[in-house]
Amino acid sequence: MESSSSSSSDHQATVIDGKAIAKTIRSEIADEVRQLSQKHGKVPGLAVVIVGSRKDSQSYVSMKRKACAEVGIQSFDVDLPEQISETELISKVHELNANPDVHGILVQLPLPKHINEEKVLTEISLEKDVDGFHPLNIGKLAMKGRDPLFQPCTPKAICFPLATCCSILCKSSLLFALLCGCLELLSRSGISVKGKKAVVVGRSNIVGLPVSLLLLKADATVTIVHSRSNDPESTIREADIIIAAAGQAMMIKGSWIKPGAVVIDVGTNAVDDPSKKSGYRLVGDVDFKEASKVAGWITPVPGGVGPMTVAMLLRNTLDGAKRVIEQ
Structure with missing residues (x-):
């Protein structure tokens, strides 16, 4: 019994390194750009x-x-x-x-x-909407059997291969790129979405809504938790995959998470920290320290979804160019 208790308390989730994955993606993009230029x-x-x-x-x-x-x-x-x-x-x-x-x-x-x-x-x-903001791109994303020319980048970062198979950033077009990055993080970490229970926390047009649509396209069973949801904790506890995009610092506690679940934290919130030169530090919507003791995989803030943003933006630009140049 003691061994089991010790093992449980010593558990640490696998941290999904967004910086490393984004670096790999940028390298792949650079190779494709060189090939396009040469050909x-x-x-x-x-x-x-x-x-x-x-x-x-x-x-x-x-x-x-x-x-x-x-x-x-x-x-x-x-x-x-x-x-x-x-x-x-x-x-x-x-x-x-x-x-x-x-x-x-x-x-x-x-x-x-x-x-x-x-x-x-x-x-x-529409053909140059690399941020994925155009209503027609979102409309096609929402329709079964249709594919948008560009997927919004933050959700795409969570599962980019679908195209082929927040408080500080929320006002920046970078955040839409973040969306593309979320699903890419799952795919490149070897995490399957198909058939899994996914809970998206937040229903914004920039993150929550499009990422839920992408998860549906990936054959997940999707629930959206928002400010009017009753008992959000119980819903989140059932999730195999949690996408946190509520814009509330550390609102999701370790006790809300099912053991072994995947936690993708899109939140970027500034909290006071006198020990920092800036006077603040960045945290996500998930209590990382608590969640790491329960989850199977987790993204840090900063260093998780964030670095994927620009990588997905570059990917969309390359895809747009290939559609034109290779015709």
């Missing part, structure tokens, strides 16, 4: 549009542009002033739609308050 004399092009000078947005855009350079994707930098009109911004999007060297268009969010984000995003060509 056709062309490379994928990604246009990143940023309006204004928000430091967080500038940081995200810089990260994306650097990632493009590392894998050989051409980056088209479109930096626009804060006071640009909605009409002028849409005109710029139309120019990029018409540019044959641009295979993906990404508009960094949030946009200034005087601009209707949804109106701008729907003007992006």
Whole structure:
């Protein structure tokens, strides 16, 4: 009995290393870009549009542009002033739609308050919607037997192979890329989704809804837990796979998790920490320390789903380019 108790208390979940998986994916993308260049004399092009000078947005855009350079994707930098009109911004999007060297268009969010984000995003060509925001892409994702041109990147990061078989980031287009990364993490960790009970915590258009649709396409039995759900703890305890995307720091406790379950934590929340130079640290929606003692697999925050975001964005850009260049 003592041995059993000790074994249980010493249990540690396998940590899914998003950084390492993202590095592998980037290497694969770089190889494909080189092959495309050698065979056709062309490379994928990604246009990143940023309006204004928000430091967080500038940081995200810089990260994306650097990632493009590392894998050989051409980056088209479109930096626009804060006071640009909605009409002028849409005109710029139309120019990029018409540019044959641009295979993906990404508009960094949030946009200034005087601009209707949804109106701008729907003007992006369906064939260049690498963020997966276009309503038609989401619509096709929701329909059985249909495949969107691009899957939203955060859910795709959880299970990207379906295409072939948050508080800090929530306002950034990076988070949509995160969605693509979630399922990729499962696949590359050797975790099967088919027939499993999956619980998605959160129902946002950016994460919860699209990831639930991707899980359905992967033949999981899916339940969505949200702010109006009765007894969410009981529902979560039944899950073989938990996707946490509620935007509430460490809300999911170890006692909520079935032994051996897979926990994918999409949450990115800042909590006060005087020991840090910044005065805060990042945590997920899951209590990592507690959950690690129960779960079979778990993603850390940071270092789990996050690093997959840009990798999936690059993957979508490459796929868009191949559709055009290899025709």
